[in-house]
Amino acid sequence: MTTQTQQHTENRQGYFGEFGGAFVPPVLESKLKNLSDFFYKTAFTKDFEEEFIHLLKTYVGRPSPLYYAKRLSEHIGSKIYLKREDLNHTGAHKINNTIGQILLAKRLGATQILAETGAGQHGVATATAAALFGIKCKIFMGAEDIKRQTLNVDKMKLLGAEIVTVNQGQGTLKDAVDAALGYYIEHPDAYYLLGSAVGPHPYPTMVAHFQSIIGKEAKKQIIEAEGKLPDSVIACIGGGSNAIGIFKEFIPEENVKLFAAEGAGEGLETKRTAATLNLGINMVFQGANSLCLADDKGNPIGSYSVAAGLDYPGIGPEHAYLKEIGRVDYHGITDDEAIAAFKLLSEKEGIIPAIESSHAVALAAKLFKDKNETIIINLSGRGDKDVERM
């Protein structure tokens, strides 16, 4: 596994093994090629990195703490640390990526920002970044998600964003991405600020890069706290951005096991699930070659999870590759298990997690009961948006 693991990053631009690429209509081809060139040329310069890190520090509130969860640890029987992305400005990891991409958009002279959102966390983070730089912003959100994440809808409006309700399909994240891509094809001069490590190149690479700050901090923090690397790192996974953000730094560390919790919904054996890495098949979906939930004829189908941010039938191509080479174990967590973990963390630690992040907590409780291991859970967001429904 060593050599494969070391090649986990792109083996050629935009590809992770055979997964990835940019399968888009001709009108977007040159646009995405320019964005890719601009990203590689700009995002690694001293000037860009200084501005990015300065904003993460002074505006987002980074570094986010690595918190030793004593009562949860005693309950589970393993030593649990929480990487507190829930404490970021706007309440989730999504802001790391939006700050990175808005700095690119600003340098590209963008006058309009587009984004899709599921749980509304990426929508709020994008509307926030757009307000910060005084750029117009349009957010596509499914009608079903608008109903289940009202707090975030109100926040986006307050931040000055225009919200476009997407009624097609099931009115969830997949449909919001379709609508945003459709609008982008008609308005290629806008900047499309994609919120997860999915879609055509360069988005999976860019999003992973901007989110990798999570793992860089966590690695330093756990060494300070424990004098060693963790035994395991766990994250929830929708499109894959918070997971790849914390995993990147640990992938070359072969003694660190990596786990991700996807939304199993009502169960892997039912049709009401969002467990793409367990049940998906290889296809081109929303601009990239990756895995996707499909019907018997191989056509993409809708997903289901109680967590809007995990309710997506596709998955980022880097995760499809990490699964293929066996570097990350992907498990399904049902709605019921996630809701129980939502309550468990609230009661044991006084921390109300996002229902998405609760999937990672549930997986830790399931896999590490009385194992006495040292674990980091990426607590990707806070649960204010979910309180009303739980």
Ligand SMILES: Cc1ncc(COP(=O)(O)O)c(C=O)c1O
């Ligand atoms: C708090 C939180 N965690 C996780 C996710 C899943 O997204 P990703 O897999 O890109 O981290 C979302 C998506 O909206 C979210 O809001």
